Amino acid sequence: MTIAAGVGVRPLRLGPIQAWPPVVLAPMAGITNPPFRRLCREHGAGLYVCEMITTRALVERNEKTLKMVRFDPDERPRSVQLYGVDPGVVGAAVRMIVDEDLADHIDLNFGCPVPKVTRRGGGSALPWRWRLFERIVTTAVREAGPDIPVTVKMRKGIDPDHLTFVRAGRIAQEAGVAAVALHGRTAADMYSGTADWSAIGELAAALDVPVLGNGDIWEADDALRMVEQTGCAGVVVGRGCLGRPWLFADLAAAFDGRSERALPGLRAVAGVMRRHAELLSEHLGEQRGVTDFRKHVSWYLKGFRVGGDTRRALGMAAGLAELDDLLGTLDLDQPYPRSELGVPRGRSTGIRKVSLPDGWLASADCADAPFGAELDTSGG
Structure with missing residues (x-):
């Protein structure tokens, strides 16, 4: 078994899937299409997730969506992220993936913070309605069966006064997910400031399933620090690899205990x-x-x-x-401009009030899907 020198990290196990290094490419709309995933895979190993797929668009066989769930012939494992708010539609989408052999791993999106999603009660707003969250995750795991691992990606909560990550993590674990990924920001934080790695550590201590950390991994050494500080089982990399697919080579070297880093001119x-x-x-x-x-x-x-x-x-x-x-x-x-090492990349949207459906914060115990929250197009 490969163990990272000085870190003690084991390969990431998601059901029948084993990944080394324990690195996941975060789904990014308009970015993580097959060409970008191939480019990243050419530089290093890991688990590479496609752009977000909406469950309604998938079950309705939207042409654009069907193209987005096509993988290169040599791309294994095939990893897809689903967005859905209706347990029945999510279940139908998962059954379709299983029956038609469309993917080897399913990730459920409960982390999207953009207003067009949260104002409908989807994405990072949905775990607040914890009974609905439980229904969706339980349905997805049941329909996936033993051979397709299901994971959940989420944020800390809506805002500092409405945190959901520990309760949602425990619900997901009880439902049978293979892992939980946590972005150390709330929906209100968007992509501002510094990610709260202490929340990742809190969740890792609360759960038995692997917890993956997400947020502010700009360099490979950031990933090692996150693992050491939080005890997480692996990392999810998003904005840090924009314009830098060789970051995955650095991550492989870092988790293997090697010191070389790519600094391409x-x-x-x-x-x-x-x-x-x-x-x-x-x-x-x-x-x-x-x-x-x-x-x-x-x-x-x-x-x-x-x-x-x-x-x-x-x-x-x-x-x-x-x-x-x-x-x-x-x-x-x-x-290579060394001044750019460790510098944030991509979106840096500041803190904002989260757009929510009317009465959303008073409806935590509601198990019903929010009206109109389904999206009919994929990609975020």
Whole structure:
């Protein structure tokens, strides 16, 4: 058995699935599609979760959603995250996944903090209605059966006055989940400030099933610190890998007890950018693929000396040839900007009041699904 030097971490076990290192790629809308997952897998091992899939869109066989649950032939295990608020619809979606062999692992989303979701009572608002949460998780585990592990991803709660993570974690464990992942922020926190790792430690101490920690893992050494400080069984990485798929190589090295870390210069980064755009082009067609790649440009170039005009041009590239020409104009001999190590990436939305359905905070004991909370499109 592989044990990380100085940390004592074991491989992550989710039913029949074993993952080393104990690292999970967090589902991110518009990001964790097959090309990005492949790029990350080319750099390191772990469990790579697809974009969020809504249960109603899946059972209604929405064309976009069905495309999103397609995996590369060599992608194993196949991991899908489901969003749902109605136990019956969630159960039907899980049965469909099992019957049609669509995935090997199912994660349930109870962590989304965006207003369009919480104002309907979904995402990180839903565990407050704990009887409904129990019905959804119990139904999913039952329909998944013994061969498809079900996990839950959630936040601390709605806000500091309405925390749900310990109760929800215990309910999920009793329902039979294989693991619980906790983002150390509330819905009100969005992506602001510093993640509360002490909450991850509190949940790890309260549960017997593995607890995975999420929040502020910008470098591989952050993952080791989280495990050491909280006793969690592994980590979930989201924004830290934006424009840095080689972070998974660093994570593998760190959990193996090795000290090397990837610090690619701009020449190597440009090569990864080209590879990413190529994979997207193969997946979506060249025009759509390169257009989709544009959102990644600023993340890849963060900290490098690249002029504003060039950045804008790269962000408007329409084809691989144009992208190649623009990448060729860069000063490719630049070393990796060490000033960017440990610096937050991606969204940094500040604290805000959580949008909730009328009377939501007075309805904790209600077991009914909130009206209109189902989403009919996938991806967040």
